[in-house]
Amino acid sequence: MKQHMGADILILGAGIGGYEAFRVLSPLLKKKHSGRHITIIDKNNYFTFVPMLHEAATGSIEPTHCAIPLRALVAGTPHTFFKAGVEKIYPEKKTVKTTRGTFSYNICIIALGSTTNFFNTPGAKEYSEHVRTLDGAMRLKHQFIHTLETCGNEPVSINIVGGGYTGVEVAGQYADLAKKDLKKLYPSKQLDIRIFQSGNNILPHMSKKIQHKVCQRLEQQGVTITTNIHVTKVKKKTIELNDDTTVNSDITIWTAGFETLGDTYMNTGTNERGRINVTENLHMIDYPDTYAIGDIANSVDQKTNVSYPQLAELAYHEGRYVATRISRIVQKKKTSPFRFHSKGQLMPVGDWYGVAQIGPFILFGKLAWWIRRTVYVLFMPGVLRKIRIVFDWTIHSFGVRDVISVDTANIDERI
Template structure:
């Protein structure tokens, strides 16, 4: 009798897991059910582009029906409410599912680090819908500036200078001149701040690439406040640890991830930020039939540091989880997670990027931008979505 495999989430990890398991298992082996709250797959690594209007929503979303096609994967559009690991059931908003094997790939929530007012008075950028809200808000700031003449309307603060934060300020720096011309707004009134608590931006990147990135962005008007934690956010005001304040109508927070409520509430073993601890096969600790993959998980590399929540790690987790679920069904030996890291590429706006690919290969500028673009096309090929919408 076919085992019921329920996969929660159709992001990078969940979708790759469903597609790979479908290739490995026959319908006699496994009944694959994929649950997602939207009927589309989002290219989360591209969110900085629609957030400033550089791309449209349809440019970074792909219909799940077009990807799944006639494959024997049952897709359910619904929201996951809770997981009962003892009963082996998942409560959705509109139904309840039972499972033999469960894959939790629900992504992550934003970590606000307990900073007063940050959650209430900042934008976050973890979905296409959130990116659309940022774009609409920025457009309105320019649209209304000549009526209201408040400088805070043209002051944009991005909290966090990791991947997401740097890619966003790069897109902003390239888009704002276009908006100043469109709405006849003085260019010298526009200010972009990148605020980072750590002593450096872009952790994990080579110092020379960090310096190149910083100079490229500064040349386009970005002001960096490094080693400067945000300590409070109020309507229209961001407070910094040194006592300075920034008057702004736009605070966008990109500074960290934490585990999702459904995993925490289900009682899986988690680290302090609520991400699930895993065994070497990517299963939740103490559970032989539950895999938790992607940003919802916490897995240490050989040096004892957690792997970063990146798309390439999520894709490889999805791939291995499918292999190990199939091995479990067939009573075969399970594989350990040993990801191959391809390096990191960060966009600095249109046609400029930096890439940390190897000790001897660290391209920057247009070449790195083409590499980032190629990685997107390679991924689309992996999920069979090269020419689909």
């Protein structure tokens, strides 16, 4: 039976933005003896560090090492976690309808993220995999290992739709896996790895220099890159392109983009892309007690009047800002508007090669790869998770990737 429950400070979604908002706000409220209470609602009972999921999908790290139980996050605090899906948000009423009932709130932080955008491509949702969620990464890992174990002597065809950050990272991981691990574990197997990019170049938001170097690296690793091409249909074992060709595809990985669902959750306050419009203080324009952060929020650079890019780095800083702002409001102190300046971009292209763009400086190779790993470990919440990930990386460097796969389909059916 669904109930109506009251919440003081309500956080919807425990991705990078929502998780960081709670992690910063909880000790601030405790320090000020405010007596305020936080309720977190998420459809999963764990936080996922999404930037590492491509490594989990390809066996570099244990998938569960990318996740932290939300129960552990609230343990030892006066705060609460509810496992529930958000159905509708009513900022004018200060209420949220969920699968477990309706919550009223005093302050709300909407951090519901985004979902994979298949652009209405027939068959894409049914027959392609993604690495945006933990279960998606685990499903991709299972399918890849299952294909290796059951295919014949033909090369395993892996087609990656989309040549952005995720597509390049996934391609780099599979290319290294083919050169190192497959020779030891599956000596008779080969991979045919392809990237299909709709635009003129892969990594369209990065400089020409980076595009050229990364393209060169991937091609040296055996990855085929096709640009100015659209996937028009995905089937179980093939994909169709807009030049009327059909390509064999044992595994199709969709990394072509994502969409926000703000207009699904709300009847007001969103733009044409489904992002929630917010002020420079990150609250909704007409509702100062309802904040939106991360991918779902349309936060704008006040100097350029251009929306900030939907990056994990942005969600992290927005979560910290909103937490600090709420704490200062509780104390009746003044706050400053949100400003974002990206520290740069870090991207691995397989093992021992990376790209680091830090301000005007661009690094390639082992140093960039090492910087990226160091930064990501530091950002990963939880000391034990950091240790486990470093241990996974160490084992992988001196051994082979994890190729154990457990099919959870029957478990899901019983549930």
